[in-house]
Amino acid sequence: MKDHSVKLKLLKTLSDGAFHSGESLGAQAGISRAAISKHIKGIQEWGVDVFRVQGKGYQLAQPFILLDQTTIQQQVDNHVEVHPVIDSTNQYLIEKTATIEKGSVCIAEYQSAGRGRRGRQWLSPFGTNLYFSIYWRLEAGIAAAMGLSLVVGVAIVEAIQNLGIEGVKLKWPNDLYFEDKKLAGILVEMSGQTGGAAHLVIGMGMNLLMQDKDKNIDQPWTSLSEVIGNDQIDRNQLVVSFIKCLNQSLKDYELNGMDGFVERWNKVDNFLDRPVRLIMGDKEVEGIERGIDSHGGVLLETADGIKSYIGGEISLRRND
Numbered sequence: 001m002k003d004h005s006v007k008l009k010l011l012k013t014l015s016d017g018a019f020h021s022g023e024s025l026g027a028q029a030g031i032s033r034a035a036i037s038k039h040i041k042g043i044q045e046w047g048v049d050v051f052r053v054q055g056k057g058y059q060l061a062q063p064f065i066l067l068d069q070t071t072i073q074q075q076v077d078n079h080v081e082v083h084p085v086i087d088s089t090n091q092y093l094i095e096k097t098a099t100i101e102k103g104s105v106c107i108a109e110y111q112s113a114g115r116g117r118r119g120r121q122w123l124s125p126f127g128t129n130l131y132f133s134i135y136w137r138l139e140a141g142i143a144a145a146m147g148l149s150l151v152v153g154v155a156i157v158e159a160i161q162n163l164g165i166e167g168v169k170l171k172w173p174n175d176l177y178f179e180d181k182k183l184a185g186i187l188v189e190m191s192g193q194t195g196g197a198a199h200l201v202i203g204m205g206m207n208l209l210m211q212d213k214d215k216n217i218d219q220p221w222t223s224l225s226e227v228i229g230n231d232q233i234d235r236n237q238l239v240v241s242f243i244k245c246l247n248q249s250l251k252d253y254e255l256n257g258m259d260g261f262v263e264r265w266n267k268v269d270n271f272l273d274r275p276v277r278l279i280m281g282d283k284e285v286e287g288i289e290r291g292i293d294s295h296g297g298v299l300l301e302t303a304d305g306i307k308s309y310i311g312g313e314i315s316l317r318r319n320d
Contacts, residue, residue, distance in 0.1 A: 047125025
């Protein structure tokens with residue numbers, strides 16, 4: 001594994017948002033100013049804006065709070081790992097499902113191969129967003145996991161509400177929205193044998209401090225900083241809230257299935273009672289969205305009445 005210790009040490013110093021000269025950074029790291037310049041370029045390749053001003057030194061475009069494994073671990077019972085750089089938090093847990101404990105969490109500052117639903121790339125610049133995955137073993141098996149991404153979405157919105165942040169809603173089946181713009185995406189990957197337990201890896205990528213320069217996303221998007229009106233986001237406390245709410249919601253789901261979650265989902269359904277268009281491959285259905293049912297399907301009211309639609313290839317788009 002490549003050693004990123006120097007880059008991480010530089011980022012920790014620069015994270016205060018102040019100017020730091022190449023000479024002082026080099027003295028702290030025990031390397032030359034030329035080597036500092038090389039490492040700064042590597043940091044910029046991670047998607048971090050670092051400016052250099054003659055006579056002043058280097059400065060981050062915006063200060064940020066680095067994830068701290070100890071801070072998070074002290075507040076939760078789950079096993080937590082924080083990785084500065086990783087290919088994918090989901091993939092990391094998938095490769096360890098045979099040995100890790102239920103509830104294990106992997107978080108990263110930067111993903112080199114982040115992915116969303118249907119294999120789409122998830123843009124993952126360093127330190128400005130949240131890349132989070134949790135492993136859960138469901139004894140009832142894969143068939144019982146239907147609707148799980150909806151349960152996860154409810155848990156994440158409620159975790160945000162617990163921090164006093166209002167207005168975040170859900171878009172069926174697995175996105176978080178704010179004012180009709182995408183805030184986060186959820187990806188549930190599962191494996192297991194018929195008659196055996198299901199191994200679930202639940203991943204989430206959330207935009208926290210995304211910049212316009214990062215915008216290669218094919219839909220309107222927003223960041224949590226825009227939701228709350230400032231960029232002072234304590235990502236460590238955000239993670240703690242997510243873990244606690246996920247633990248409780250996943251335990252509730254194990255005991256009671258979707259009971260209770262339908263009502264909780266419909267309270268924060270971004271498209272409830274609005275005209276929508278469901279796209280299923282080459283087929284499209286238009287109607288009024290009426291929330292979800294007990295199987296996790298989305299309810300659509302058309303001229304033929306209310307029908308439930310479910311399936312991995314179904315997407316939902318505004319029609320108004």
